[in-house]
Amino acid sequence: MKEKETKMLTFKGKEYPCCASLTMGVIGGKWKTVILFHLTDKTLRYSELRKEMPTVTERTLSLQLKNLEEDGVIKRKVYTSKPPLKVEYSLTNFGKTLIPVVRAIADWGHEVIENNEV
Amino acid sequence: MKEKETKMLTFKGKEYPCCASLTMGVIGGKWKTVILFHLTDKTLRYSELRKEMPTVTERTLSLQLKNLEEDGVIKRKVYTSKPPLKVEYSLTNFGKTLIPVVRAIADWGHEVIENNEV
DNA sequence: CTGTATCCCATACGATACTG
């Protein structure tokens, strides 16, 4: 009988104690907001994303793209059936609802840099 | 000579490849946005924060509060010199610039729940 | 009441090599 008293919020099979942590579950981690930031206004190929994010490893980029796809915020489109492959990533309609959030996050970081620069 | 070509952004001694990741460095992780969310409009004591976040452990709450304090977004005020202690946490002026970001994050999570609920 | 100290585990992430 000793269940969790707190009513958890559920999204995509995961539970969160707060609406803020739900969002962080979707866009949190070291790279997901960066990916979303670059996809805000354009579709990008895998290799283009790598160029925009030179310090991420292939493995991590791949995993994070998959996570974002599973949460329904980005979509993956394959254009060729044989190598060399062409794959493009873009925001889904649901993912586009995150644009204000990503913009607020990027803007804040930008302002901090502006005001801290000597 | 083989230095990082990418110009990194620096804040509080940490380096970030992107303005979005800088913000995530400050508010990322499982609990920091939740803490900021609860401190958005009011000052709270340690025990009050624990009541608002029943699923976080003491250790983690303590560590995250310390991180937030080190980044200058919250301030810790002690009201007693002998036990029982009274300590209050609140946003700094700098921390208040995060309010729109935290609000955007919380709002998105809230809307997802609203629209997914059956 | 407000934390620290230990201990431990899960996961995130990196480095590198390799494949369809």
Next chain:
DNA sequence: CAGTATCGTATGGGATACAG
């Protein structure tokens, strides 16, 4: 070109006991 496979490490965070 667009990833996977494998391995290793670092860190975040939980459980619990205890201290100022």
